Amino acid sequence: MAETMHCYRHPKRETRVSCATCDRPICTECMRPTDVGIKCPDDARLPRAARAGVMKPNQILWSILAGLAVVLVGIPLVGYVIFSLPFQWLISAAAGYGAGTLINRAGGRNGGPVAIAISVVATAIPYLVWLALPLIAGGDVAPFRVIAMIFAVVTAGLANRQL
Numbered sequence: 455m456a457e458t459m460h461c462y463r464h465p466k467r468e469t470r471v472s473c474a475t476c477d478r479p480i481c482t483e484c485m486r487p488t489d490v491g492i493k494c495p496d497d498a499r500l501p502r503a504a505r506a507g508v509m510k511p512n513q514i515l516w517s518i519l520a521g522l523a524v525v526l527v528g529i530p531l532v533g534y535v536i537f538s539l540p541f542q543w544l545i546s547a548a549a550g551y552g553a554g555t556l557i558n559r560a561g562g563r564n565g566g567p568v569a570i571a572i573s574v575v576a577t578a579i580p581y582l583v584w585l586a587l588p589l590i591a592g593g594d595v596a597p598f599r600v601i602a603m604i605f606a607v608v609t610a611g612l613a614n615r616q617l
C-alpha cells in the first residue's frame with residue numbers, strides 16, 4: 455500500500471490508517487483505539503446501530519451490480535412469467551422480496567436508504583418496461599399490473615429495512 459491518504463478531518467496530514475467502520479483515512483491525532491480496531495472519532499463515539507446502513511463504496515457498487523442483475527432477470531421474468539400467472543400481486547411480493555434480499559446481501563447486509571433506493575428502482579424497472587409497452591402501442595395499462603408492481607417494490611424496500 456504505497457498509496458498515501460489524507461486525514462478526513464485534517465486534509466493536509468498524510469496517513470496510512472483508516473477507520474475500521476467507515477474506511478475514512480484518519481491521522482494519529484484522530485485515531486481512537488476501540489476493541490474492534492482503530493476508528494475515527496465519529497464512529498468511536500457513536501454506538502454501532504447509529505452507523506448501520508452506511509455502506510462502503512464497494513458495497514454500494516455490489517448493490518448496484520445486484521440491482522442490474524435484478525433488472526436483466528426481472529424483465530423477461532415479469533413479462534413472460536409473472537404477467538401470465540394468477541395472483542400476480544402475491545408472486546410479485548415474493549419476487550420483490552427476493553430481489554431486495556439479493557441486493558441487501560450484495561451490499562453486506564447493511565440495508566438502509568441506499569440499499570432501499572437501489573432495490574426499489576431495480577424492482578420497478580422490469581414492471582415499468584412492461585407497463586410502458588401497451589401505452590406506447592396506444593393501449594391501456596391493466597390496473598392489476600400496477601398493483602403487482604407496487605407489491606414488488608414495497609417488499610423489495612422492506613427486505614432492506616434496518617432492524
Ligand SMILES: [Zn+2]
Pocket residue numbers: 473474475476477478493494495496497
Ligand atoms: Zn469512521
Ligand SMILES: [Zn+2]
Pocket residue numbers: 461462463464467480481482483484
Ligand atoms: Zn486528523
